Amino acid sequence: MKNSIIFIIALLLSACSTTQNSLYEEIGGKETLSNVFGLAVSRIYNDPTIGHYFKNVPKRHLRMHLTNQVCELIGGPCKYDGEKMETSHQGHNISDKEFFILVEYVQGAMRDIGLTPQQENRIIATLAPLKSKVVYR
Ligand code: HEM
Numbered sequence: 717m718k719n720s721i722i723f724i725i726a727l728l729l730s731a732c733s734t735t736q737n738s739l740y741e742e743i744g745g746k747e748t749l750s751n752v753f754g755l756a757v758s759r760i761y762n763d764p765t766i767g768h769y770f771k772n773v774p775k776r777h778l779r780m781h782l783t784n785q786v787c788e789l790i791g792g793p794c795k796y797d798g799e800k801m802e803t804s805h806q807g808h809n810i811s812d813k814e815f816f817i818l819v820e821y822v823q824g825a826m827r828d829i830g831l832t833p834q835q836e837n838r839i840i841a842t843l844a845p846l847k848s849k850v851v852y853r
Contacts (some may be wrong), residue, residue, distance in 0.1 A: 738791030745836055746787055746794065753782045756825035763821070766814050789842040801849035808852070815851050819843060 719744045743749070761770050770778065787794035798804070819840065826836045 722736060728756065739792045739835065739838055740787060740792035743790075743831055746792065748829060748831075749783045749787055749792075750779065752822070752825045752829050752831075753779045753786075756821045756827060757782070759821045759825065760818055763817060764816050769808060769810070769814075786839060786842065795847055805850045806817060810851050811853050812847075812851055815847055 740749075761767050761775060781796065781798040784794040785789050785796040785798065788796045794848075823836055823840060823842070826839065831839075
């Protein structure tokens with residue numbers, strides 16, 4: 717009897733853990749991400765230091781790719797199908813400082829859309845490892 721109760725409790729606990737929400741679901745899915753990157757991309761394109769990099773890049777193109785990329789990185793059902801990070805950034809000679817300017821816009825947009833600081837940090841942590849594929853000086 718005792719063993720079967722323990723077994724049932726273990727079963728319930730494992731059921732709970734498999735239905736735990738991904739970060740993607742927790743923040744409100746693709747709509748939230750698309751709002752975040754809509755806002756971030758507009759601000760990035762207007763930035764006096766890094767805006768010039770994007771003069772030939774349609775806003776909706778970057779917004780869509782960033783949304784899909786981060787969706788995939790945080791456990792969503794999307795598949796990023798854009799260029800490899802190295803391919804799209806290598807020729808631009810982007811600096812460390814410029815990288816952090818962009819990341820701050822993403823962070824600011826998340827805050828303004830209403831994500832919690834914890835959710836922000838978890839998303840930024842998925843972007844940080846991409847730095848070496850973006851920065852070349
Ligand atoms: C974590 C940081 C970054 C991420 C996740 C990221 C992501 C992306 C993605 C998904 C694309 C679209 C690729 C495609 O067209 O298929 C892209 C393109 C681009 N990114 Fe980034 N990026 C980052 C940082 C930066 C920074 C710091 C700059 C410049 C200051 C930059 C400049 C560009 C430019 C100019 C393009 C267009 C490239 C082209 O079409 O020739 N990116 N980026």
